[in-house]
Amino acid sequence: MADSRSELTVLLWRGAQEGRYETYKVPSCENQTVLDIVTFVQRHLDPTLSYRFACRVGMCGSCAMTVNGRPRWTCRTHVATVAKGGRLKIGPLANLPVIKDLATDLRPFFDKWQEAKGAFVPSQTRNDDIARVRPDSAARIAADAAIECINCAICYAACDTVRWNSDYLGPAALNRAWTLLNDERDAGNAERLRAVAASGGCHACHSHQSCQELCPQLLNPTASIAALKRRTMWAYLRGEL
Amino acid sequence: MNVGLYVWQRLTAALMVPLVLLHVVVIFYATRKGLTAADILARTRGSLAWASFYGAFVVAVAVHAAIGVRNVLAEWSPLKSRDAGILAGAFSVLLFLLGGRAVVAVVLP
Numbered sequence: 001m002a003d004s005r006s007e008l009t010v011l012l013w014r015g016a017q018e019g020r021y022e023t024y025k026v027p028s029c030e031n032q033t034v035l036d037i038v039t040f041v042q043r044h045l046d047p048t049l050s051y052r053f054a055c056r057v058g059m060c061g062s063c064a065m066t067v068n069g070r071p072r073w074t075c076r077t078h079v080a081t082v083a084k085g086g087r088l089k090i091g092p093l094a095n096l097p098v099i100k101d102l103a104t105d106l107r108p109f110f111d112k113w114q115e116a117k118g119a120f121v122p123s124q125t126r127n128d129d130i131a132r133v134r135p136d137s138a139a140r141i142a143a144d145a146a147i148e149c150i151n152c153a154i155c156y157a158a159c160d161t162v163r164w165n166s167d168y169l170g171p172a173a174l175n176r177a178w179t180l181l182n183d184e185r186d187a188g189n190a191e192r193l194r195a196v197a198a199s200g201g202c203h204a205c206h207s208h209q210s211c212q213e214l215c216p217q218l219l220n221p222t223a224s225i226a227a228l229k230r231r232t233m234w235a236y237l238r239g240e241l
Numbered sequence: 242m243n244v245g246l247y248v249w250q251r252l253t254a255a256l257m258v259p260l261v262l263l264h265v266v267v268i269f270y271a272t273r274k275g276l277t278a279a280d281i282l283a284r285t286r287g288s289l290a291w292a293s294f295y296g297a298f299v300v301a302v303a304v305h306a307a308i309g310v311r312n313v314l315a316e317w318s319p320l321k322s323r324d325a326g327i328l329a330g331a332f333s334v335l336l337f338l339l340g341g342r343a344v345v346a347v348v349l350p
Contacts, residue, residue: 199242
């Protein structure tokens with residue numbers, strides 16, 4: 001319910017790679033999310049504001065933005081938990097080119113999924129029986145721990161190594177590669193292991209752990225990357241890489 | 242950094258753990274016992290053990306430090322990875338020559 005007595009001061013990034021923060025006054029409401037704030041500005045104050053969202057329930061991963069300095073999924077981030085002194089500063093995700101306002105170009109993020117061999121490579125055809133994967137097998141348990149990624153790119157925006165090293169594949173792509181390395185149905189693991197062991201792969205990670213600190217799905221890409229380091233190291237020592 | 246550089250940096254780090262500890266013990270021993278330069282040289286000259294110990298130390302340092310410097314240059318300077326690798330390689334050779342010279346100076350009879 002709107003409370004006309006209180007207003008939030010909201011700074012929104014306007015422009016592309018070059019631009020500036022502009023200030024808006026938005027009515028404060030109970031249970032208001034950051035996405036509600038951005039939507040209010042676009043519908044009531046400035047219809048030229050560009051931003052991206054789809055599901056509004058934390059499933060699609062498309063509404064991530066930088067909120068008061070940290071990347072967050074805006075549809076599930078309550079204003080009350082992040083606004084400092086009634087003030088919000090909302091910008092586009094870091095480490096990605098800005099298309100306009102709060103919308104970034106996610107192509108580098110998804111290109112790196114491809115580079116990390118993040119696509120499933122089937123080992124069977126549709127004529128084969130459905131593969132039986134034991135849920136209590138070590139590989140399946142490892143994959144389960146990392147598999148719920150929604151591709152929001154929050155970890156990519158939070159990562160210092162991505163900022164320093166444009167070749168670095170990033171936490172999400174490497175986390176995806178780790179899940180596939182643990183998929184016993186996959187036939188692309190030799191190539192995948194080479195991809196993540198190359199320059200810009202898992203060994204570029206400094207284990208700062210911003211990815212696991214900020215992942216909205218509470219995944220731990222740092223642990224997946226550490227596991228990739230171990231897996232590739234043994235493969236190298238055995239002469240397989 | 243690729244897997245090869247990663248493995249070599251970790252292996253040399255593992256090698257240096259006991260070497261650094263023993264080196265510190267040697268420093269404490271030499272200073273607490275008040276050994277002179279002549280006393281030290283009397284122990285090290287012609288010693289295959291000290292030549293092996295500090296020779297291994299120099300090789301490990303030259304490899305380990307150069308890989309780290311390469312990463313710092315590649316991430317924090319405008320240099321491309323290849324150029325950072327060339328500079329770090331030169332730094333490795335410099336460390337090896339300086340360290341090797343010091344080892345030779347104290348172990349050759």
